[in-house]
Amino acid sequence: MVLKKRIRISKNSLIFLIVFIIIIIAYFGSPLSKVRNINVDGVNDLGAQQVINATKIDDHSVLLNVMLHHKSISQETQKKLPSIKSISIKTKNLRDITVQVKEYSTSGFIYKNGYYYRIISGGQVINQKISSPIGNYPVYSGFGTKRLKEMSNLYSKLPSNVKTNVSEFYNAPTKLNPYRIKIDMNDGNKVIADMRTVNSKLKYYPGMAAQMKKKGVIDLEIGAYSYPFKDNK
Template sequence: MALKKRIRISKNGLIFLIVFIIIIIAYFGSPLSKVRNINVEGVNDLGAQQVIDATKIDDNSVLLNLLIHHKSITEKTEKKLPSIQSMSIKTRNMRDVTIHVKEYPTLGFINKNGYYYRIINNGHVINQKMSAPIGNYPTYSNFGTKRLKQIANLYAELPSSVQTNISEIYNSPTKLNPYRIKIDMNDGNKVIADMRTVKTKLKYYPGMAAQMKKKGVIDLEIGAYSYPFKDKK
């Protein structure tokens, strides 16, 4: 016959267990178990509050629950905000939370049915409506999916001094040149170019624009020359 073993708990052990349970209950019922401060690092085009709202972390969140489920919270947040490339959640001072975010670089915006949509790496369009574009990024017009990907990648490779001066890029093909594009610059000039050579030729833009006495057109489609806008009569 098998002997049943009895687990005996000493009086001191029982008291310790009861005290431990009371402390745990008291801890989870006190403000000490809750998140106190939330800090967001690494945001560029996303707002800090936008990230916090997506994580659903607030001052009622239990820190231990946050630590246990941080991976799930991270995955859900990245799904809500596709422009996030990666993120991590860390705690400090026992009650403070730091959310570190790495965003995909914004390559511009495209207008669809009166709303603007962010374009990130490789021409991917974020399906999130915006009433107006943010930051100093170009808008793209009349591009199909394939061409949008190509022109967005070209923009990403341009020098920052040229990027910041681009306001809008239009797909403007002709029978003779299906790769023709037009670019509105923030300084008031317009550029005509070819998608196949625009990356190489736009580096000459600052020098050519500086030599122009009046605002006008810089034609880089075949050669490289400029002419002023026609005066309105």
């Protein structure tokens, strides 16, 4: 003989359960359950709104849902914005969201088929179309994959006062020197150099440029000398 136990729910417990359900329904139906503010910290080259758009979090998002799925939201955001090295999503004041971002450092851009593509540390090219370069970074022209990686790594090691003056790197090899490059500077000068020695020599650029009476070429390929542009003569 099987004895059946009756589960008795007291009147107070039933009232509490009903009230609890009502509160839950009311909460999720009220503005209190929605994200109020979204703050983005740690962005350098990316825009805060660009990151927010990629997360798809807005003031209609339910905060609890965001926090339950924060890992998948972070993963999807990194897929959309591959220049993000790491991202975390945290809540504050039970209403606000903070998106903490860490980006890969930018080494410049390459131009291809009408668009620019970001080059991050290590020479990796991010497959994300950009209509125009962002920030004060150089453009690389004519470099193959291996040379692009080498050149971007060399750029990252330059003194900051030189890096900010570099406008564009050109791969310009000759039969005599396959490592020859040309550099357009933001101040209007041009530089001829050798990839193997450019870092040790280009650090002297500010001093050499200051001594030039006219804009021209600073040749660092073999020695170190300068001459004005022909049009300035």
